[in-house]
Amino acid sequence: MNWPSVEFDVGLDLFPMAAGLLAARVCALRGNFLVLRRLSLMGDAISHSVLPGLVIAVVVTSSRAPFAMFLGAAIAGVATVVLVEAVKRLGRIEPGAAMGVVFSVLFALGVLLIEEASIRQIDLAADSLLPGQLETLVWFGAPETLGEAFSPSTLQHVPRQVVVLFGTLLAAVLFVAVLFKELRIAAFDPSLATSQGFHAGVLHYVLMVFVAAATVASFEAVGSILVIAMLICPAATARLLTDRMRSQVVCSMCIAATASLVGYVAASAVPSVWDKEPVNAAGSMTVVGGVLLVAAIVASPRHGLLVRVLRRRRLARQIAVDDVVAALFRLHERGESSVTMPMLARVAPGRETLEAVGSATALELVALNDGTLTLTSKGLDAGAGIIRRHRLWETWLVDEAGVSPDHVHDTAERLEHLPPEPRSEARIDPHGKNIPSR
Numbered sequence: 001m002n003w004p005s006v007e008f009d010v011g012l013d014l015f016p017m018a019a020g021l022l023a024a025r026v027c028a029l030r031g032n033f034l035v036l037r038r039l040s041l042m043g044d045a046i047s048h049s050v051l052p053g054l055v056i057a058v059v060v061t062s063s064r065a066p067f068a069m070f071l072g073a074a075i076a077g078v079a080t081v082v083l084v085e086a087v088k089r090l091g092r093i094e095p096g097a098a099m100g101v102v103f104s105v106l107f108a109l110g111v112l113l114i115e116e117a118s119i120r121q122i123d124l125a126a127d128s129l130l131p132g133q134l135e136t137l138v139w140f141g142a143p144e145t146l147g148e149a150f151s152p153s154t155l156q157h158v159p160r161q162v163v164v165l166f167g168t169l170l171a172a173v174l175f176v177a178v179l180f181k182e183l184r185i186a187a188f189d190p191s192l193a194t195s196q197g198f199h200a201g202v203l204h205y206v207l208m209v210f211v212a213a214a215t216v217a218s219f220e221a222v223g224s225i226l227v228i229a230m231l232i233c234p235a236a237t238a239r240l241l242t243d244r245m246r247s248q249v250v251c252s253m254c255i256a257a258t259a260s261l262v263g264y265v266a267a268s269a270v271p272s273v274w275d276k277e278p279v280n281a282a283g284s285m286t287v288v289g290g291v292l293l294v295a296a297i298v299a300s301p302r303h304g305l306l307v308r309v310l311r312r313r314r315l316a317r318q319i320a321v322d323d324v325v326a327a328l329f330r331l332h333e334r335g336e337s338s339v340t341m342p343m344l345a346r347v348a349p350g351r352e353t354l355e356a357v358g359s360a361t362a363l364e365l366v367a368l369n370d371g372t373l374t375l376t377s378k379g380l381d382a383g384a385g386i387i388r389r390h391r392l393w394e395t396w397l398v399d400e401a402g403v404s405p406d407h408v409h410d411t412a413e414r415l416e417h418l419p420p421e422p423r424s425e426a427r428i429d430p431h432g433k434n435i436p437s438r
Contacts (some may be wrong), residue, residue, distance in 0.1 A: 051110025077212025329383025
């Protein structure tokens with residue numbers, strides 16, 4: 001096994017890496033609003049359904065002129081949105097099914113048009129649309145010094161795909177910067193956006209046009225796989241890391257940049273460990289984007305699986321401590337201030353009781369002396385609060401919900417761990433027991 005070595009060649013690597021970086025960021029910027037509006041599949045739909053628009057534009061113009069291809073893709077993108085809404089409303093099916101039907105049919109139509117329209121001499125082959133052709137963006141006549149990089153004779157060799165992607169990214173940044181407030185409101189509450197003076201429906205279609213523009217700008221260089229992934233993965237990853245819109249946009253752009261740069265390097269560096277040929281760069285970027293999303297799902301500081309597991313364990317431990325304190329308080333009400341572990345086990349059975357006693361002792365709720373458990377003054381206050389909430393909930397369930405008194409204990413035992421308590425002036429619970437004062 002050989003350790004990977006990374007050698008950067010300006011002529012061979014600069015523009016493929018730049019194209020991947022630009023495509024990832026332009027898609028991620030728009031993808032935030034798709035994710036927030038729960039239209040993630042719409043990005044997939046537009047990425048596939050712009051294909052017939054591209055093919056028709058090429059057939060009509062007999063060339064791959066960027067403006068004609070953009071116009072065809074934009075029309076196809078808007079048509080996709082209109083068709084999805086029509087299928088959803090007329091067919092009365094859920095949005096995901098409508099999107100799936102529309103983009104499948106339109107993508108199949110685009111593939112058929114490629115095969116039947118005899119335009120292969122224009123180099124719009126179906127097998128290049130999925131992975132893209134990043135590796136072909138070679139900089140012929142690459143400069144040897146930094147000064148030569150900005151000379152007119154050198155800049156004329158910059159690949160057209162990179163120029164188009166750079167212009168698309170500038171347009172996307174300008175669009176989001178100017179309409180950020182409107183896009184943010186429309187993403188969360190379209191009705192409120194319309195009531196504020198800007199029509200959410202029109203804004204939706206404008207956003208879809210920009211998504212189509214990002215798609216067509218990225219299609220040729222990076223293919224549809226990276227476009228679909230970068231429309232969703234960076235935004236979804238950022239959504240797990242922050243709850244603020246502005247921070248999410250910035251974070252998604254950083255994640256997209258990381259996925260593209262790391263993915264490009266890994267496309268050649270990782271296979272070289274096993275003496276294999278480099279893999280497709282766009283596919284490698286997509287895989288890295290997916291890995292980052294999985295990492296956020298597992299380790300997000302607020303919404304990750306690990307945090308949720310720890311939170312559930314902490315809650316379970318707190319509930320066990322509450323149960324022990326409540327059991328000791330009930331025994332205290334009966335005049336049994338000093339309780340042994342066997343006595344506690346009879347009223348609070350369970351394997352976690354011993355661990356809960358240790359936690360309660362550490363929290364200074366319970367004092368343990370010579371095998372005897374005693375509630376401290378702090379523990380008496382805590383136990384009184386728990387029992388008060390329990391008996392108030394029992395009273396509320398009987399008086400307000402109409403539940404039979406012999407069916408309220410289990411429900412009240414779950415509700416007693418919640419800090420809010422129902423408002424009631426009752427002094428006696430449905431079972432004739434005193435309700436501790438506040």
